Amino acid sequence: MDRVNVAVIGLGMGRGHARLYHECPQANLVALCDVDTTRLNAVGDEFNVTHRFTSAEELFQLPGLHAVSVALPNFLHAPMTVAALKAGLHVLCEKPLAMNAGEAEAMVAAAKAANRQLMVHFNTRFSVPSMWARQMVDAGVVGPVYFGRTGYNRSRGIPGRGWFAIKAKSGGGPIIDIGVHRLDLALWLMDHPRPVTVSAATYAYLGTELAARQGFEFDVEDLAAGFIRFKNGATLTLEASWAGNTNRAHDTFTMLLGTRGGINIYRDEATSATKVSVVQEVGGSLVELSPKEQIKPPTAQAAFVRAILEGKPNPAPGEHGLAVQRILDALYRSAAEGREVPV
Numbered sequence: 273m274d275r276v277n278v279a280v281i282g283l284g285m286g287r288g289h290a291r292l293y294h295e296c297p298q299a300n301l302v303a304l305c306d307v308d309t310t311r312l313n314a315v316g317d318e319f320n321v322t323h324r325f326t327s328a329e330e331l332f333q334l335p336g337l338h339a340v341s342v343a344l345p346n347f348l349h350a351p352m353t354v355a356a357l358k359a360g361l362h363v364l365c366e367k368p369l370a371m372n373a374g375e376a377e378a379m380v381a382a383a384k385a386a387n388r389q390l391m392v393h394f395n396t397r398f399s400v401p402s403m404w405a406r407q408m409v410d411a412g413v414v415g416p417v418y419f420g421r422t423g424y425n426r427s428r429g430i431p432g433r434g435w436f437a438i439k440a441k442s443g444g445g446p447i448i449d450i451g452v453h454r455l456d457l458a459l460w461l462m463d464h465p466r467p468v469t470v471s472a473a474t475y476a477y478l479g480t481e482l483a484a485r486q487g488f489e490f491d492v493e494d495l496a497a498g499f500i501r502f503k504n505g506a507t508l509t510l511e512a513s514w515a516g517n518t519n520r521a522h523d524t525f526t527m528l529l530g531t532r533g534g535i536n537i538y539r540d541e542a543t544s545a546t547k548v549s550v551v552q553e554v555g556g557s558l559v560e561l562s563p564k565e566q567i568k569p570p571t572a573q574a575a576f577v578r579a580i581l582e583g584k585p586n587p588a589p590g591e592h593g594l595a596v597q598r599i600l601d602a603l604y605r606s607a608a609e610g611r612e613v614p615v
């Protein structure tokens with residue numbers, strides 16, 4: 273096999289998956305699936321895909337299909353992924369991997385049982401700043417990380433459509449929607465230390481009011497903040513909000529302090545560009561390193577396809593999605609109980 277035959281299920285964010293498979297020389301985008309036929313036909317026409325399905329069960333019968341992207345609302349990630357794996361397909365699943373750790377565990381187990389790839393679409397990793405930061409970690413420039421802060425706070429940015437703010441369909445609010453990317457990025461750059469406890473709080477003052485004003489359902493948090501302790505002694509603060517009275521529209525940050533150097537990845541509000549630097553002490557002075565070249569990393573889709581072709585583990589395995597989910601479950605539990613809880 274020199275190319276992977278792939279389909280995309282769910283064509284909101286899934287349109288982006290379709291485009292990246294379309295552009296990937298090692299992938300054939302052979303089919304699309306969405307219950308919304310307007311979306312299905314628009315994306316089908318855009319990428320010239322003739323096999324179009326409104327039922328995933330029918331899609332799974334397509335001869336020669338090897339893999340699917342699952343880009344559905346969160347409550348459908350687990351059932352659709354498990355069904356696809358059971359049908360013998362590799363799966364690239366959108367973030368969050370699932371609604372909770374229980375579902376994520378079942379997905380990881382299903383991938384193992386089927387001997388198929390399960391990758392999480394943690395695309396924040398597949399950016400120039402993130403990949404460069406990872407290179408610095410690999411080069412030993414940072415050393416063991418003992419403290420970090422990571423998060424994404426919006427001034428006003430509640431996804432006011434459909435299912436996002438309905439807990440039974442999303443699993444939670446901003447921490448499960450946008451916080452997952454920042455938590456995953458920090459864990460990945462810290463080499464996944466074992467989490468031990470979480471202390472957290474959630475709030476919904478603004479979200480409840482803004483949703484009522486705009487007339488959509490809202491029963492999740494609009495802000496969550498947590499403090500995570502790891503077995504190796506490291507700690508990490510995590511923040512995510514969809515709404516806050518702040519002058520920064522999209523405040524994304526991941527700052528990690530290591531014994532040899534510190535990483536700072538943040539969004540520059542003036543230019544909207546994501547910046548990255550590593551600070552180290554050299555000869556008694558603090559120096560700041562930043563990438564001179566912009567070497568474009570592979571897309572998550574290209575990395576997924578390559579892992580299938582090479583029969584090697586993919587770079588964002590289901591286990592990493594599960595690790596994030598266990599911390600998020602603990603975060604919600606801690607917020608509900610008002611105390612530090614084990615992960």
Ligand SMILES: NC(=O)c1ccc[n+]([C@@H]2O[C@H](COP(=O)([O-])OP(=O)(O)OC[C@H]3O[C@@H](n4cnc5c(N)ncnc54)[C@H](O)[C@@H]3O)[C@@H](O)[C@H]2O)c1
Nearest residue numbers: 282283284285286305306307308343344345346366367368
């Ligand atoms: N990685 C990222 O940067 C990123 C960005 C946005 C969204 N997402 C994730 O992508 C997923 C989808 O989000 P979205 O914004 O595209 O949502 P959306 O609601 O806009 O799109 C979901 C699509 O799934 C379709 N659908 C629903 N049930 C279906 C079924 N049973 N079979 C086939 N199609 C079905 C809907 O018709 C819709 O077109 C979510 O998990 C979200 O968290 C990730």
